[in-house]
């Protein structure tokens with residue numbers, strides 16, 4: 001048994017997420033509390049959260065485009081040198 005630091009309720013070990021980084025190997029707060037926290041975090045500002053992930057998506061997309069362009073150029077140069 002382990003006492004949750006958030007709700008102060010004593011619960012069995014499987015009511016906690018495992019966390020190898022902490023002593024005892026278990027999260028200090030129970031799964032229910034952890035879920036409530038992440039939900040609260042999201043719903044506190046869902047638009048901001050969505051924008052943030054969208055921005056990340058656009059960024060990676062741009063990066064991919066750049067990489068693709070680079071590869072295309074290299075391929076062209078390679079082919080040109082072979083033919084030339």
Ligand SMILES: [Zn+2]
Pocket residue numbers: 004005006007008009029030031032033
């Ligand atoms: Zn709890």
